[in-house]
Amino acid sequence: MKRLLNYEKRNQPLIPPHQFLIRLAHSGAISLILIAISLLIGMAGYHRFEKLSWIDAFLNASMLLGGMGPVDTPITNGGKLFAGLYALYCGLTVIVVTGVILAPVVHRILHKFHMESEK
Template sequence: MYEAKTQPLLARAAFARRLALHAALALALVVLSLGAGMAGYMLTERMSALDAFVNAAMLLGGMGPVSPLATPAGKLFAGFYALYAGLVFIVSAALILTPVLHRLLHRFHVTGKS
């Protein structure tokens, strides 16, 4: 997927496409995670779609739930979803930064500049 050490630096247009692909994958992960969170809140806490969206989005954004949780199943879901949301943040950041860091390191190797 990435160029080897012996290959030249990727052209800017191809790099922009690679970066866009990685950003699209990160966005898809966030959207799917938001949908799963909404479904979980709707099933375990009987929240409306809007309330489930707010709670899931706040957890994915690192803020925490908005509505108080009433059921044991909802509290368990929220706990596991919060742990999952932390991993989604790390994976999304890695997906977006990987092409940039690879290009930087590849550039230093190809040109010998530091």
């Protein structure tokens, strides 16, 4: 299990395909947790600052997290500040989640190319 969490070094062989799939599943689970936490932060903020119902807060937070933009325009100054900061946070979250998902694949490709160049 420890080997799945640590990437193999230059002089180590590639992990077997089934272990690689487990590594991908771990990356996917980490990504889902990050998305869920981000969604909860957005829902709590919209519920608190804009007094939206939980379902409307979910809609606004998920639309921002998905890159579409908010459905309800913020009215209060606190809501506007939250929406702006949350939008910036969502943009960074998308980049981080993409990196977490792609990291095992990119590492495996680069590791394989490095192994082939040593032969």
